[in-house]
Amino acid sequence: MLARSRSAPRFAGFTYLVLACLATAFSGCDLRFHREVRLYLQEPFPQKLSAWHLFTAAGGHLTPNARVLPYDLNTPLFSDYADKYRFVWMPAGNAAEYREEVPFEFPVGTIFAKSFAFPADGHPGEERLIETRLLVRTKSRWVPLPYIWNASQSEATLQLVPNPVPIRYIDAAGRAHDFTYQIPNTNECRECHDNNKSLQPIGPKARNLNKDFAYSDGAANQLTHWTAVGYLRGAPAPAAAPRAAKWSEPATGSLDERARAYLDNNCAHCHQPGGTAGYTGVDFRLGHFDAAAFGVCKHPNSAGNMGDRRYDLVPGHPDDSILVYRLESTAPKIMMPQIGRAVVHAEGVALLREWVASLPSAPCTLAAVR
Amino acid sequence: MFWFFNRMIRAIPSTSRRFASGTAFLRPHFSLNRVGGERIRRVAPPLCALLLAGFAGACQQTPAEIQKHLQEQLITAKPGAVIELPEGKFHFDRTLSLTVDKVTLRGKGMDKTVLSFAGQKEGAQGLLIKANDFTIEDIAVEDSAGDALTIQGGTNIIIRRVRAEWTRGANAANGPYAIYPVECKNLLVEDSVARGAADAGIYVGQSENVILRRNRSEYNVDGYEIENSENVDAYDNVATHNTGGMGVFNLPNLPRQGGKHVRVFHNQIVDNNTANFAPVSLGPIHDLPSGTGIYIMAIKDVEVFGNKIQNNNTVNVFLIHYDTGVGDSLQETASSPITQQVFAPGDKRYYPFLQQVYLHDNDISGGGKSADSRIGVMKAMADALGGSLPDILYDGRVDPAWPKKGANAGDICLGNNGAASFLNFDAAGNMKHPVRDLKNYTCTLPPLSAVSIPNLAAALPTNGTIAP
Numbered sequence: 001m002l003a004r005s006r007s008a009p010r011f012a013g014f015t016y017l018v019l020a021c022l023a024t025a026f027s028g029c030d031l032r033f034h035r036e037v038r039l040y041l042q043e044p045f046p047q048k049l050s051a052w053h054l055f056t057a058a059g060g061h062l063t064p065n066a067r068v069l070p071y072d073l074n075t076p077l078f079s080d081y082a083d084k085y086r087f088v089w090m091p092a093g094n095a096a097e098y099r100e101e102v103p104f105e106f107p108v109g110t111i112f113a114k115s116f117a118f119p120a121d122g123h124p125g126e127e128r129l130i131e132t133r134l135l136v137r138t139k140s141r142w143v144p145l146p147y148i149w150n151a152s153q154s155e156a157t158l159q160l161v162p163n164p165v166p167i168r169y170i171d172a173a174g175r176a177h178d179f180t181y182q183i184p185n186t187n188e189c190r191e192c193h194d195n196n197k198s199l200q201p202i203g204p205k206a207r208n209l210n211k212d213f214a215y216s217d218g219a220a221n222q223l224t225h226w227t228a229v230g231y232l233r234g235a236p237a238p239a240a241a242p243r244a245a246k247w248s249e250p251a252t253g254s255l256d257e258r259a260r261a262y263l264d265n266n267c268a269h270c271h272q273p274g275g276t277a278g279y280t281g282v283d284f285r286l287g288h289f290d291a292a293a294f295g296v297c298k299h300p301n302s303a304g305n306m307g308d309r310r311y312d313l314v315p316g317h318p319d320d321s322i323l324v325y326r327l328e329s330t331a332p333k334i335m336m337p338q339i340g341r342a343v344v345h346a347e348g349v350a351l352l353r354e355w356v357a358s359l360p361s362a363p364c365t366l367a368a369v370r
Numbered sequence: 371m372f373w374f375f376n377r378m379i380r381a382i383p384s385t386s387r388r389f390a391s392g393t394a395f396l397r398p399h400f401s402l403n404r405v406g407g408e409r410i411r412r413v414a415p416p417l418c419a420l421l422l423a424g425f426a427g428a429c430q431q432t433p434a435e436i437q438k439h440l441q442e443q444l445i446t447a448k449p450g451a452v453i454e455l456p457e458g459k460f461h462f463d464r465t466l467s468l469t470v471d472k473v474t475l476r477g478k479g480m481d482k483t484v485l486s487f488a489g490q491k492e493g494a495q496g497l498l499i500k501a502n503d504f505t506i507e508d509i510a511v512e513d514s515a516g517d518a519l520t521i522q523g524g525t526n527i528i529i530r531r532v533r534a535e536w537t538r539g540a541n542a543a544n545g546p547y548a549i550y551p552v553e554c555k556n557l558l559v560e561d562s563v564a565r566g567a568a569d570a571g572i573y574v575g576q577s578e579n580v581i582l583r584r585n586r587s588e589y590n591v592d593g594y595e596i597e598n599s600e601n602v603d604a605y606d607n608v609a610t611h612n613t614g615g616m617g618v619f620n621l622p623n624l625p626r627q628g629g630k631h632v633r634v635f636h637n638q639i640v641d642n643n644t645a646n647f648a649p650v651s652l653g654p655i656h657d658l659p660s661g662t663g664i665y666i667m668a669i670k671d672v673e674v675f676g677n678k679i680q681n682n683n684t685v686n687v688f689l690i691h692y693d694t695g696v697g698d699s700l701q702e703t704a705s706s707p708i709t710q711q712v713f714a715p716g717d718k719r720y721y722p723f724l725q726q727v728y729l730h731d732n733d734i735s736g737g738g739k740s741a742d743s744r745i746g747v748m749k750a751m752a753d754a755l756g757g758s759l760p761d762i763l764y765d766g767r768v769d770p771a772w773p774k775k776g777a778n779a780g781d782i783c784l785g786n787n788g789a790a791s792f793l794n795f796d797a798a799g800n801m802k803h804p805v806r807d808l809k810n811y812t813c814t815l816p817p818l819s820a821v822s823i824p825n826l827a828a829a830l831p832t833n834g835t836i837a838p
Contacts, residue, residue: 161441163434182492186445187467190500197500197523273625276500279522279553279576281623292623292717299653301624304494304516304546304568306651322651333515333545338494339465 037065037089039109041138049132049147049156054087054113060127060153062115067092069231070215071222073208075247075261077269078345080181081171082116083127088204089113090231096204098234100242101287103201110137112201118181119169130165131183132156135193135201142199144189161185179342188339196274206235207242207286208265244286247351259355260286262348267336282312295323297364304333316361318353327352433461444468452476455509459484465493471502477509480533480563487514488537494545495520496534499527507531513538514545518567521551526826529559536566540589542649544568548590552576553626556823560584568648569655570595571612574602576626579823582607591648591655592617593639598629603821607637613646614662615639615682620669621654621692622720630671633818639663640680646744659684659742663734668692670725673818679734679761684748686737686790687729689764689782691797692722723769726781728815734761734790751795760791766805767798777810784811 038053040046055062064070068089076084090096094107112135120126134145147156148163162183170176184191193199209222223241226232235241244261245253253261264286270277271284280301283293292298295312306322314320326336327349335341431439440460443453449472457478462485468475475497477483487496496514497506499521510533511518518534521527534548548564551557554577564571564587571587574580575597582604587593593609594616596602609615616639620629642663648656658665661683666672667690679686738759741752752759768779784792794805 160445161438163438180491182464185441185467187441187469188465188493190469191467194500276522279625281625298623300651301621302517302546302550302552302569303651304544305542305649308650310650310653331515332490332492333494339492342492 035066037068037111039091039111040136041109045136045143045145045158047158049134049158052111052113052134054089054111057129057149057153057155060117060120060129062087062129065089067229068113069226069229071204071209071213071226072211073203073265074211074244074252075208075258075265076203077266077340078348079116079340080167080179080343081177081345082118082130082181085115085117086203087113088231093230095231095233096226098206098232098236100206103203103205104232106137106201106204108137108139111135112204118167118177119171121168129153129156130167130181131162133189135199142193142201144186144193144199146183146186146189148183159183177343182339182342184340191276191339192269192337194276195272202269203265207244210238210241210243211246242287248347255351255355255358259352262351266348270337295321297362306334311364313356314362314364315359316357318356320364321356324349324353324356434463436460437462437464437466441466444470444473447473449473449503455483455485457482459486461486461488462496463487463489463491465490465495465498467493467495467498467500468504469500471504473501473503474505474507475509476505476507479508480510480531483508484510484512486512487518488512490515496545498522499524502526504528505530509533510535511548512536516545517547517550518545519549520547521554521557523553524551524557525555527551527554527557528826529557529562531561533563533565534567534571535564539566540591540644540647541566542568542647546570546652547573548587549573550575555579556826557581558583558823558826563587564593565589567591569652570617573597574599576624576629577602579821581605581821581823586610588612589644591644591646591652592658593642595619596629596632597621598624598626600629600631601821602632604632604634605636609637609639610641611644612642613644613648613660614658614665615642615679616664617658617667618669618672619665619667619692620720622717622722627717627719628721629669631818632669632672633820634664634672634674634677636676638678639682639686640678641682643681643683646742657745659745659748661685661737661740661742663687663737665690666724666727668720668722668724670721670723670727671818672727673815674727674729675731677732677734679732679737681736683737683739684741684745684752685759685761685763686734687732687762689724689727689762691724691765691767721769723767723772724780724782725769725772726815728783728785728817729762729787730783730785730814732787732790734787737761738763751801755793760793760806762787762790762792764792764794764811765797766794777805778813781813781815782811783813783815784808785814 053065054068055064062085064087068087071086071088089111090107091109094109097105099105113132115129115132117127117129120128129149132147136143145158146162148159149156165181167181168178190199193202211222212219213222221238223235223238227235245257247258247262263284268284269275271282272278281293282295296315298312300312300322307325309320309322309325312322318324326334328344329335330342330344447470452474455477494516496511496518500523502525504524505528507530512535529549536544544566546567546569548567549559549562549572552575557577557580559572559582562585567590570592571590572585573595578600580599580602584606586608588611591613593612596618598620618632643661646658646660650656663679663682663686665688741748741759743749764782772779792808795801796803
């Protein structure tokens, strides 16, 4: 930087900075010069994640830029035990419109950034970033952009069809993990995010966001905080907004509420009307309940061999329920979700087993074979 | 599926998964010099030129690289793109998917361009298409983990000269459907071949304006299934060596209800006697008797004519309703919201009765001689009838609320089916008043109109309308 002994050189310095940025605009301006997030609303989208100026990366850690707001969810999607770091950014002066059940109505220019990391093999306490998925609201649609991190963790590059990544580590509980992590390609993004052929965010709904988050300046409810920073309009007080249970914390809901929250966030993005698996007639959305649509005593209509089980959900009998069988499998034809999972979520399975076992026993065989 | 298939059918040994004949036929009947995991590392020049143009060293691509590049092509394709694949057998371990409209995927022939998903690691489908104006032709899809070719929610779809197959033959571990268009509109499936599906070889579900013609479906559990669909013409197809030849029906608890207006004509539905190898998880289809020709269930406006329906050993033609009801005796155990719903009537949109079926001018013979002993009730009925079932078997159930009364309130009309024998076995009356006499069923119904697919006119003769 130039010396700042007089006002004129200061101005000259600033001009120089702007010109430098303009000169390098096509390759992405260096983070040291640019503090503002950069927004790209049409193709070609940047090949480098750094071009968006969302965060700086160092040693597997992401430091968000100004107004890049971290958030999390009451009950998230399970992704092979990956640690996930979620951020949202909106152009200044734009806010999302609150919706009670479906994802908020986000303004053009909204960027969601979700990064996936695993413990670094052989480096206790460190993490290795694998991918950062951007979901960008352009003028016409949401665009999914998967960026894959390099080995040195200095940059991530856009890849439409990312290669699988071998993952090995020993977790804090001493459990060894060794599997191949499949990064979804951009078509596979749509498998989960499409509803009626229109790509939508999944997580940022009132019931998922209605929780406290530990911001750098103290904990606050996310709906309240988003409203305070100008990212959300029309939200009621948190107590008046829906709130999903946290699947792993009994204090946040009954067994039924936690299991239903788990199904809502792990299954319902496909299993709802208009979703990828809407044609099956199965609907796991929280706040909706129809026994047949929950698979109770229902034959699957397009499944393969499901361990000689006949019905999706047999109340009282987890070992007879295809729902449990699919969650316990990692075989491509059997497992659910069909993509985005390479290992079994043992704790999630335990929750759903307990839930199915708790339902009043119903003899589906008589029900369906009269 | 059928109300009288009692629970004893669940205790079927796995030996039923092997079929008695035809195993040799199901072995790959062609060979390619580039078959095999390692050898495919060096692919033929045409692949390099067409599939991998622009990549340095394209001719040294590994299967993983070929897979990646083809998937990239499918993602970046612009509407109007024709993606041509060369001869060869190409290995994929992950679902290939397409979401771009107006794309054609074309190979060099169903025995020359083979997409093999043997050993698939991710995704349940082989090809997964969620796009409109899609054509796939002259390609084989083999050994996918689940369904071979899924087309979901597409309008204006052509599947032409496609072979979808599990090369190990009939096996409960095969995927359920070979060719699986669902929730489609304006669909043509022609000159295609399906083998080895653990449910149906060629399925059409929750779709409208559909033509299935000149296809061959064999060694599947069900040859063809037309499910919850409206305006379907199925003609000049062959169904042979399946467990059952063809099903035309509606099922409850699916988003689209009220399938109707199906014409089945000039098909050969013969020798469908392969042992049922559907896993128990497939529910209704697991209970399909081996030796079923065509079954028509819980649907109205069906015209079946000019078909050759022969030598299906349980029954050539089966006309039935579908009962979704739940046993009254269970109601008192209902104690929670879930079980109360289970015991409540099912899908209120669903209509389980069979009505207005016109079966005429068919050549129906040689079937019913040895009912599938695995399905106890069918076997028992055959035994009670002296060892064989008639050519046309009807359960006689009619909707009590149907305004038309009389001996044939369901409007099941039979005509000019030669010497085909008939039995209404009076399911509602516990088989007390069976009817063999054709008199009350000798009637006609107005012919159903041909399916017209205007937007596929270019692909069809006679301006998109097929005359029978």
